[in-house]
Amino acid sequence: MTEPHVTAHWAEGPDNGRFTITLHGAEALPAGYRLAYTSQLRTLSGAISGAELQQVDGSFHLVAPLAEGPLSFTLTNLSFTPKHSNDGVMSAFLVLPDGTTQDIPTAPLSCDNPPVDDTPPPPAPPAPGLGLSPMPAEIALTGTAAAPAGFSLPPNASAALRAAFATAATLFATLFPDQPQLFGAGPVQLCHVPEDMGEGYRLAFQADAVTIHASGPGLLYALITLAQATHHARQNPALFTYPAAGSTIADSPRFQWRGAHLDVARRFYPMDDLRRFLAIMAWHKLNRFHWHLTDDEAWRIEIRAFPALTETGATRGWGQAMPPLLGDGAAGQSGHYSQADAAALVAEAAALGIEVIPEIDIPAHSTAALRALPHLIDPDETPDSYISVHGFKNNALNPGLPATLDFVNTVLDELLPIFPARVFHLGGDEVARGAWDSSPAARRLNLPGNSAIQSAFMRRCQARLAAEGRIMGGWDECAEGDGVAAEDALIFAWQSADLAKMLSNVGYNVTFAPATAYYLDIAQSHGWHEPGASWAGMTPVQATYETEPSDWVGQAEKLAGVQACIWSETLASKAIFDHQVFPRLCAVAETGWSQPGARHWPRFAALSAHFPRL
Numbered sequence: 370m371t372e373p374h375v376t377a378h379w380a381e382g383p384d385n386g387r388f389t390i391t392l393h394g395a396e397a398l399p400a401g402y403r404l405a406y407t408s409q410l411r412t413l414s415g416a417i418s419g420a421e422l423q424q425v426d427g428s429f430h431l432v433a434p435l436a437e438g439p440l441s442f443t444l445t446n447l448s449f450t451p452k453h454s455n456d457g458v459m460s461a462f463l464v465l466p467d468g469t470t471q472d473i474p475t476a477p478l479s480c481d482n483p484p485v486d487d488t489p490p491p492p493a494p495p496a497p498g499l500g501l502s503p504m505p506a507e508i509a510l511t512g513t514a515a516a517p518a519g520f521s522l523p524p525n526a527s528a529a530l531r532a533a534f535a536t537a538a539t540l541f542a543t544l545f546p547d548q549p550q551l552f553g554a555g556p557v558q559l560c561h562v563p564e565d566m567g568e569g570y571r572l573a574f575q576a577d578a579v580t581i582h583a584s585g586p587g588l589l590y591a592l593i594t595l596a597q598a599t600h601h602a603r604q605n606p607a608l609f610t611y612p613a614a615g616s617t618i619a620d621s622p623r624f625q626w627r628g629a630h631l632d633v634a635r636r637f638y639p640m641d642d643l644r645r646f647l648a649i650m651a652w653h654k655l656n657r658f659h660w661h662l663t664d665d666e667a668w669r670i671e672i673r674a675f676p677a678l679t680e681t682g683a684t685r686g687w688g689q690a691m692p693p694l695l696g697d698g699a700a701g702q703s704g705h706y707s708q709a710d711a712a713a714l715v716a717e718a719a720a721l722g723i724e725v726i727p728e729i730d731i732p733a734h735s736t737a738a739l740r741a742l743p744h745l746i747d748p749d750e751t752p753d754s755y756i757s758v759h760g761f762k763n764n765a766l767n768p769g770l771p772a773t774l775d776f777v778n779t780v781l782d783e784l785l786p787i788f789p790a791r792v793f794h795l796g797g798d799e800v801a802r803g804a805w806d807s808s809p810a811a812r813r814l815n816l817p818g819n820s821a822i823q824s825a826f827m828r829r830c831q832a833r834l835a836a837e838g839r840i841m842g843g844w845d846e847c848a849e850g851d852g853v854a855a856e857d858a859l860i861f862a863w864q865s866a867d868l869a870k871m872l873s874n875v876g877y878n879v880t881f882a883p884a885t886a887y888y889l890d891i892a893q894s895h896g897w898h899e900p901g902a903s904w905a906g907m908t909p910v911q912a913t914y915e916t917e918p919s920d921w922v923g924q925a926e927k928l929a930g931v932q933a934c935i936w937s938e939t940l941a942s943k944a945i946f947d948h949q950v951f952p953r954l955c956a957v958a959e960t961g962w963s964q965p966g967a968r969h970w971p972r973f974a975a976l977s978a979h980f981p982r983l
Contacts, residue, residue, distance in 0.1 A: 500601025519555025
């Protein structure tokens with residue numbers, strides 16, 4: 370007897386083709402069963418043949434057979450054209466007549482004539498050199514020497530050097546727990562000359578000592594540079610070298626904002642994973658952790674005034690307010706961060722020179738919040754009157770309800786004391802066309818359309834932040850319509866590089882984060898079995914590395930820096946996370962720190978195989 374399992378096939382055709390799902394082993398199932406599955410590929414009009422489509426909720430689907438026997442059904446008028454085998458069924462389970470569920474296996478999506486992997490071969494390795502990334506601004510080498518076993522402090526070491534030394538030791542042990550500690554009782558002594566260089570530093574190498582000119586964050590970055598050069602030369606001396614006596618390194622970052630964004634709403638990352646991620650960021654001199662805490666699929670941060678946000682909004686599963694999504698089985702998943710967790714992470718990040726930038730994504734992407742707090746829904750709005758790009762119905766907070774601004778203010782009341790960074794991100798992206806059209810409360814605002822409604826709402830939220838001495842971060846849709854006030858905003862330009870240029874030219878400070886180069890969930894090749902999303906094309910590592918922000922931002926003084934964005938819909942395992950994120954995250958880090966002339970693709974490619982992973 371065939372055990373129940375699901376296969377899926379895509380065939381070319383009009384309106385993004387035909388998506389056929391087959392349940393094998395259905396003949397042994399009791400009458401009245403239903404099939405639940407998760408997939409980002411859905412029909413836009415309910416077009417299905419061979420089964421009854423009973424529910425679509427984001428990526429969750431529930432179908433019922435039309436007759437006994439084998440079950441195979443086809444969806445048409447699809448939401449997109451699949452490009453990779455992970456675009457099919459992500460998970461599936463049976464809902465049996467007695468109310469129980471049974472998870473069943475799924476297979477990767479198949480198709481006729483799948484495209485082959487077109488990943489370019491790696492470049493030939495360069496001549497041996499320093500194993501550093503990002504690459505420093507100035508390197509003057511007198512030659513090379515054997516890597517030392519480690520570094521020690523003199524008895525009269527300054528308190529600042531002792532603190533940075535301890536942090537570097539913890540960082541190295543976190544990233545390389547199986548390697549001998551570099552910062553302990555090593556033969557090379559570290560000398561410290563306090564010098565205010567911001568994040569910059571200068572290293573002078575002697576045979577048995579290294580003198581560090583730095584203060585503040587530059588002191589830790591100097592130790593990280595020493596650790597990188599020593600670790601790589603020690604691990605692979607045929608490819609990586611260590612500076613000889615008389616050599617110097619002088620360094621400072623190109624951009625102030627060197628960010629990494631992580632979406633923890635689509636998938637929950639335990640605190641230990643976040644700590645290791647911060648350590649990897651510090652190793653590559655990234656200094657802004659953009660923590661995407663809320664989205665349609667989950668609300669992940671504790672708000673004591675609204676416990677339902679995490680009691681209901683952080684849990685997905687069959688029979689829950691939020692259904693299984695994005696590869697969940699019937700049991701779903703649950704997870705959130707307490708305010709104590711957040712405060713601890715902020716402190717740990719600060720020790721690594723990293724600011725934590727929280728994001729509460731509003732007004733759209735609010736499905737989880739609205740299901741947890743239904744009083745935020747206009748009772749007179751037509752249910753299911755619009756659908757978001759990700760398949761959620763009526764997913765935006767309603768600016769016409771007084772409770773909405775009260776909700777935002779309460780959330781800010783609780784979170785602003787925890788997150789001291791000047792920038793607080795409020796999303797502002799992907800409000801669905803037609804949002805609020807059927808809401809009497811929104812119409813009573815007497816504003817000419819949704820763009821004006823959103824602009825007015827985001828400006829009120831921005832004013833609240835400005836009153837606290839903060840700047841509102843927002844995705845580039847925040848500049849649409851009347852836009853938010855440029856003087857109190859940092860806009861994250863994601864939709865196109867050309868848009869980043871336009872935003873800077875009209876006066877916005879911009880963080881460069883184009884989906885076509887810096888979104889790390891995007892697939893790296895056209896190969897059918899390459900994991901990742903395809904809506905922004907494909908981005909091999911070299912394309913990420915060679916993207917130059919100054920080519921796309923018109924007013925250079927308005928370019929705050931760069932940011933890689935990690936969206937988690939397709940990151941179904943740690944192995945896939947590592948494949949997608951590394952080394953592209955490190956490529957963005959090098960762009961953020963190093964001057965264009967210091968970047969060299971063959972050197973980076975040779976070094977990238979040795980970078981730490983999650």
